[in-house]
Amino acid sequence: MVVLLVALCLFTVIGSALVGIVMRNGITTPSLRIATVLQDCIIFILPAVISALLISPMAARFLGIDSGFRLSQLLLAVLGMIASIPAMNALVKFNEQLILPESLSAIESWMRAAEEQAQESVGILLGQSTVGSLIVSLLIVGVLAGVSEELFFRGALQRIFMSGRMNVHVAIWLTAFVFSAFHLQFFGFLPRLLLGAYFGYLFYWSKSLWLPIVMHVFNNSMVVCVMWRENSVGEMARQTESLNNWGADSAILIIDSIIFTSFIMVWLYKKRTV
Numbered sequence: 001m002v003v004l005l006v007a008l009c010l011f012t013v014i015g016s017a018l019v020g021i022v023m024r025n026g027i028t029t030p031s032l033r034i035a036t037v038l039q040d041c042i043i044f045i046l047p048a049v050i051s052a053l054l055i056s057p058m059a060a061r062f063l064g065i066d067s068g069f070r071l072s073q074l075l076l077a078v079l080g081m082i083a084s085i086p087a088m089n090a091l092v093k094f095n096e097q098l099i100l101p102e103s104l105s106a107i108e109s110w111m112r113a114a115e116e117q118a119q120e121s122v123g124i125l126l127g128q129s130t131v132g133s134l135i136v137s138l139l140i141v142g143v144l145a146g147v148s149e150e151l152f153f154r155g156a157l158q159r160i161f162m163s164g165r166m167n168v169h170v171a172i173w174l175t176a177f178v179f180s181a182f183h184l185q186f187f188g189f190l191p192r193l194l195l196g197a198y199f200g201y202l203f204y205w206s207k208s209l210w211l212p213i214v215m216h217v218f219n220n221s222m223v224v225c226v227m228w229r230e231n232s233v234g235e236m237a238r239q240t241e242s243l244n245n246w247g248a249d250s251a252i253l254i255i256d257s258i259i260f261t262s263f264i265m266v267w268l269y270k271k272r273t274v
Contacts, residue, residue: 001160004056007047015042029127036125036140040148048156057162064157064209071204072271077215080198081262086247087257088191092246095190111186118185125223129232136226146217153179153196154203154212162204172200195219201265203274 018036052059060066100108125135125141153175161171178197180189199212226243247253 004051007050011046032125040144044148044152048151067208067210069206069211076268083260086253089248090254091191096187112137115187134228141224142217142221147221150213150216155209207273
């Protein structure tokens with residue numbers, strides 16, 4: 001654990017310095033994209049890889065990238081994510097509407113300002129509503145972010161937690177908590193916590209980091225495609241129901257979503273790699 005923390009601190013300083021240089025002339029789509037690539041590679045990938053090399057003589061096995069997963073596991077994982085959409089959208093809506101006590105109003109104002117700034121940054125990062133911009137966004141936000149974050153959080157951090165005396169479920173949920181908190185988007189904390197736990201169980205059950213990587217890329221890519229479509233259409237079309245709010249106001253869909261997702265999770269457990 002100490003090795004990973006030291007590596008994280010060291011490369012965070014280096015990465016932050018490089019990002020500062022890139023962003024010195026202001027926030028633009030090209031500069032933000034370069035900064036995001038640097039952040040993912042230096043702050044997430046390098047600490048995970050170097051920690052694995054220092055901790056274990058079999059670094060690839062430590063990170064879980066030395067083996068694949070079964071097709072049945074992938075199909076169930078995709079079905080589980082799709083089935084969870086109404087319930088997750090409802091949780092997103094609930095999380096966004098959370099109001100802190102009056103005594104913490106200053107903190108809430110800061111949190112909401114940070115959330116708005118994060119949303120603005122994402123909008124700038126995605127760029128224009130062209131096909132070329134969509135492809136670049138998919139590569140950066142979808143593929144690179146999915147790979148880098150899974151390498152760090154599930155491949156390194158969760159693996160380190162699990163290699164000690166910590167209970168497996170505690171390790172998975174603690175990693176998910178850190179994963180969600182690391183994004184500093186407080187009004188999306190709960191759904192991201194569940195998503196992180198989902199990736200954690202996929203890793204634990206499949207014994208392969210490639211399964212949560214594929215699912216993380218799939219999730220991020222769906223978000224990018226939905227946001228790109230909303231930016232490409234008019235205001236009236238943006239107000240219609242999309243994947244980001246589908247089923248959030250339907251009790252029947254939410255209950256069905258929870259039931260089907262739970263059923264698929266049990267099925268995934270039964271299909272686990274022993």
